[in-house]
Structure formats: structure tokens, C-alpha cells
Amino acid sequence: MGDERQEELARRAATGDRAALNDLLAAIRPQVLRRCARFLPCFQDAEEACQDVLLQVARRIERFEGRSLFSTWLHVVVANSARQTYRTLKRRAVEEAHDLTPLDRPDPRTTSVIAGSRLDFLDALERLEARRPDLVAPIVLRDVCQLDYNEIAEHLGIPVGTVKSRIHQGRSDLREYLFQGA
Incomplete structure (x- = not known):
């Protein structure tokens, strides 16, 4: 479906058109799933998000x-939802870890490098959010959702220069978090 058609369906759905909403949801599902998979390495987790x-x-x-x-x-809704799904899964994993015997724990040597790096990135985003929440949205919108600076500025309601500054500072902080243990 073309972007213009999707935008039209969204405008109609926002005014209460249920048929347009159903068509919109069906149309965006594949791209939403792909975007969620950028955050969450496990397909079932991406589907949940x-x-x-x-x-x-x-x-x-x-x-x-x-x-x-x-x-x-939609990018913002996807990013927030995927991050929330990750937090929920992480909380569940911590709760379940108390019930596991040492033999039940996953072997880190068999864990996907890509999956591990995504999870490290999400952990680093959580740490950044706890310290500087204003830096998280610009980073996610630029580096994960791949929006351009103008779109980010428009969505966040801040100048493009501020967006660039926050992305620069956020990336610097994320690098520090990611490579502390290395």
C-alpha cells in the first residue's frame, strides 16, 4: 500500500471511520512487525510487541x-511498545531466574551475537533513560526508526539543532554504557 493511501486511511480512522481503521491495521501489520523485530531479537517477542x-x-x-x-x-508507537515489551520480558526473566536450576540457564556461547547486541542496546537505552530521558526519543527515532532530523524535530517539537545535539550526546552516553564492560 502506498504511503498516501496509508496516510488517508489514518486520517479517516482518526475521525471514527471503523472500516478505514480495519484497513489501516491490516496494511501496517507487516511493517510494524519488521520494525518490532529491529528491537526484539526473538520473533515471538516481536509478534507480541x-x-x-x-x-x-x-x-x-x-x-x-x-x-x-x-x-x-507510528514509529513512535512502535519504538515505545517494543521497548515496553522488552522491559516486561526482562522483568519476567528475572522473576523466573529465581526458579531455575543452574543447568536450565541459557549457555551464553550459543546466544546469537545479533540478539545479544540488541539486548545490550536496549539495556543501555534503559540506563540512558534513567539518567537523561530527553536523549532517548531522538536516538530511537534516528538510529532505530531511521527518521531524518527534520521529521524528528517536527515530531518532538524541538529545533533541528537540538535534535542533532541530543543525538550526539545520547550516542556518546550509549557508547560509554555499551563498552564499560569491554
């Missing part, structure tokens, strides 16, 4: 005012 995004879009579409592109609004 995808379902959460679709549910949030359905519940919150009336909040989409059309000031920015729907695709930009």
Missing part, C-alpha cells in the same frame, strides 16, 4: 491529529 502496537493504534487513533505524518506517529 506488534500486536500491542496494533492495539494501541486502534485505541489511540483519534489522538492522531495529522500535524505530522502517520508514519512518524
